Amino acid sequence: MSPDSVLSIGELAERAGVTVKTVRFYSDRGLLPEAARSSGGHRRYRLEALDRLRLIRSLRSLDLPVTDVARILDQEDALEDVIAGRLSEVGSQLTALRWREAALQLLRDCPAEERADRLRLVGSMAAPPSTAALVRFWRRWLPPRLPARLVSVVLEQAVPQPPADPAPAQVLAFARLHALASGVHPGADHCQPAAHRPGPGFRPAVLYDGLGEAYALAAPYVRAGRPAREGEALDCFVASYARSSGARDTPAFRRGLARQLAVEARIDRYWQLTAEATGSPEPTAGAADDWLRTALYAEVSRTAR
Template sequence: MSPDSMWSIGELAEHAGVSVKTVRFYSDRGLLPEAARSTGGHRRYGPEALDRLRVIRSLRTLDLPVPDVGRILDQEDALEDVIAGRLREIGSQLAALRWRDAALQLLRDCAPEDRAERLRLIGAVSVPPSTAALARFWRRWLPPRLPSRLVASILEEAIPQPPAEPTPSQVLAFAELHTLVSDGCGSDDPCQPAAHRTEEGYRPAVLYDGLREAYALASPRMRGQRPPHEGEALDCFVSAYARARGARDTPDFRRRLSTVLAADPRIDRYWQLTAELSDPSEPTAGAAHDWLCAALDTQAVRSFSA
């Protein structure tokens, strides 16, 4: 086809059902290359430009940015990557909207005298909410020099993910949790448990490996609503502390351990808030620890009485 027999910019716009301004916009950004120029220097387009323009309009209808549209047109395998990225963005936007909706309901339904405090709590949390502050808290709370794979496992189990569709009460729980960890203990703070102080002879890596196993053994019993009792879970729990100290598991060791654990600082509020954000049928590590401590206390009292 000669340049003069091709479509002008106006003719292409008419065939596509768009404005001349739209065709010029995509042409100027390199998405719609002209096939030639007329003798008068005007842009000319072949029939393939109509198909390309229709593809461009379809992609833009999906709200894809112009640079991404250009990638798709120029690279055969770009469409899948662009779609995946866009879905991630939309997912983040939807999560933010759900969070804001629940937060607004929380403020709407609370007593007027509570609104200022709740607004302060909510305002401290990013939207959509991030668990970065919780991760920082646990890295400060945990004893130093734990193996990285152990730290990763503990963080995965201890840090609740914000619910995909939060209720107003869950928004409040997460906001309170965020504030709690932001004001939490540092690694050199005296609020650290005795077992975190390696100068007292503890081997924290040995301890935490054993505790994770003990919590896993206790969880089925807790789901079955069984009261704290002696057995495999308690034996594993005590063994973790004994091996961490290089000590033997004896009745005397158990009595002393019961006293030490009773005096240790607790982060019960953390676990209470975590439970509000998690599957209610699945005990938290904090709840499992309390269950095992209660079982140990009961056994210690019985042993002392005997």
């Protein structure tokens, strides 16, 4: 058959191994241009339509929508973009399936008396979970007028990202974290500590800049499991509170700060669940804060004797 030969819709369908209905479908959507129509109004196609139809079938076998197939056929450089987009979609679908699988394993393996509670927790959370509730939790918790750059730093440190392939225990931790941040459990204390609340002359940016530095200094000790101790990290921690309130770092200030921090509302449960949800060996900001508080209490107790 010469390149100028034409094929009927039936011949094209037979050569391509598809139905006439399939050829008509792609033709009607502009993916398979006709060469002409017979005197009886029947469709006719040039021989190159066979290669085009085979390409369309290959693209559709990858589950690409017709609109993306049209882009690839019309634009030479569209294939790479379409493939990248499809890979991203498939990756998201696989992540969702892994979360559902882990959730099902969690429910299957838990004691029967805990199943209803865990089902309620897991059922209230998307798969994979959204971090929007956690972000809102911290935006309410942080002091007003905190610069945007510091808000971003805190959110990056405090809001865990869901793993792509979670273990059942991580699904449970994320579900509990989501419930805590959403206020599902009555009595969950989300109160802003008094030392972080706005007051005359209070400078929240100074406090949070300093706390970030203090946590970084304490992190190696926390990671190594070393007991809380006096030193540069503790000095930085106390100085952050002193500078933010316009006070001097004195023994009296340290005693007052220790008393205040000892009775303030804590979010230890949040940090515990964050560590469980991520499975990361890196200490959380909450773990560093606990270490520094313990060091402060020990120092104040020692000097008070």
